[in-house]
Amino acid sequence: MTDTEVAPAVPVGSPKPTKGSRRRAWIVTALLVVFMMINFADKSVLGLAADQIREDLGLSAAAFGLANSAFFLLFSVCGAAVGLLADRIRPKWLLLAMAVLWSLSQAPLAVGGGFAVLITSRVLLGAAEGPAFPVAQQATLSWFPNHRRNLPGALIVLGVTLGVLVAAPVLTWVIHQHGWRSAVAVVALVGVVWALLWIPFGGEGPYAATSDKGSPASAGLGDGTGTGEGAVAGTGAGTVRHRTPYRRILATRTWIGATTAYFGTTGSSPSRWSGFLPTSMTGWATPRPRPPGC
Numbered sequence: 094m095t096d097t098e099v100a101p102a103v104p105v106g107s108p109k110p111t112k113g114s115r116r117r118a119w120i121v122t123a124l125l126v127v128f129m130m131i132n133f134a135d136k137s138v139l140g141l142a143a144d145q146i147r148e149d150l151g152l153s154a155a156a157f158g159l160a161n162s163a164f165f166l167l168f169s170v171c172g173a174a175v176g177l178l179a180d181r182i183r184p185k186w187l188l189l190a191m192a193v194l195w196s197l198s199q200a201p202l203a204v205g206g207g208f209a210v211l212i213t214s215r216v217l218l219g220a221a222e223g224p225a226f227p228v229a230q231q232a233t234l235s236w237f238p239n240h241r242r243n244l245p246g247a248l249i250v251l252g253v254t255l256g257v258l259v260a261a262p263v264l265t266w267v268i269h270q271h272g273w274r275s276a277v278a279v280v281a282l283v284g285v286v287w288a289l290l291w292i293p294f295g296g297e298g299p300y301a302a303t304s305d306k307g308s309p310a311s312a313g314l315g316d317g318t319g320t321g322e323g324a325v326a327g328t329g330a331g332t333v334r335h336r337t338p339y340r341r342i343l344a345t346r347t348w349i350g351a352t353t354a355y356f357g358t359t360g361s362s363p364s365r366w367s368g369f370l371p372t373s374m375t376g377w378a379t380p381r382p383r384p385p386g387c
Contacts, residue, residue, distance in 0.1 A: 118236035120294055122245045124287070125229045128188065129252025131287055132225045134260035134280045135195050135218060136164060141264050142273035149273070150207055160211050164219035172223030179224070184232040185296045187224070189288055194221035196284035203278035236298030 139146065139161060147157050179187060198217035201210050226249070233245045260280075267276045342348055 114236075114299065117294075118245075118298055121236055121296065121298070122233050122248055124291055124295060125188075125233050126248050126252040126255065127287060128192065128229055128291075129225065129249055130256040130259060131192070131195070131280065131283055132222055133253050133256025134264060134283070135199065136222060137256070137260055138264060138268075138273070138276050138280060139164075139215070141261065142268045142276060145268060145273045146211075150211065152208065156208065160208070160215055163212050163215040166216050167220035168223040170223070171220040172227070175224030176227055179228050179231055183297060184228050184235070184301075185291075187228050188232060188295065189291055191221050191225055191228070192284050192288040192291065194218075196281040196288070199277050199281040199284075203274050203281055205274075232295070232297060235301035238300060 143157065146152065147154075152160070175187060195218060198214050198221060202214040206214075229249055230246060233249050234242050237245055264276045264279070267279055
């Protein structure tokens with residue numbers, strides 16, 4: 094498989110789901126919703142505790158802005174790189190590695206350290222969180238046939254919103270009661286707990302595209318039963334796998350339109366940026382003075 098080839102989105106064959114597999118599918122989906130909630134919580138601590146962090150570390154507005162933007166230094170690069178790895182390595186292990194790295198990158202900051210530790214923590218956290226959404230989607234959808242993928246896919250997206258609703262008030266309380274380093278420690282510990290649950294309960298479903306070596310790198314099961322583009326076609330000389338080059342995907346109007354739309358929604362959504370802005374700008378946990386006479 095070359096660097097310009099991609100595994101098909103449609104798996105080969107039509108495995109019949111059992112009652113146990115359906116239950117497991119929703120357990121995995123629930124874990125990945127929590128995964129996305131943690132993803133938001135990790136990145137939001139800096140914004141929610143901005144005033145306390147600046148005061149504690151003696152940071153200027155420019156220095157704090159540098160620390161905040163450091164999160165994005167490797168975010169997109171690692172997102173694309175791990176996206177390529179997801180064609181060759183099981184998503185279960187990629188997701189586990191991401192969760193562990195989230196916690197490890199924040200552990201030094203929870204214990205102590207100054208500006209240099211803060212910058213390093215944010216760079217590593219951004220690198221580990223960049224691929225979170227696409228790999229989580231890949232793992233979730235592998236448990237459902239095409240006609241049942243809308244709801245689980247929407248739930249993964251909903252995980253970000255739930256992260257706003259749950260993490261913001263909880264972390265705000267922790268910050269004001271126990272300090273911002275305690276909030277960092279909380280999200281790091283939650284990541285460890287999630288990883289421990291993911292090891293026995295996580296994994297790919299029966300609809301994942303697998304290769305003859307057991308990894309999701311190649312299309313199909315190699316039995317020649319697939320149909321449609323990207324399936325395995327049986328021939329007298331063996332099996333022929335039809336793969337779609339990345340350059341063809343990136344040139345499609347569907348990809349260009351979806352990417353443009355996502356770019357617009359990401360840049361204009363307040364919930365996307367509230368976790369990166371000081372509380373005095375977002376209003377999170379910042380009491381508003383009441384006018385005289387009220």
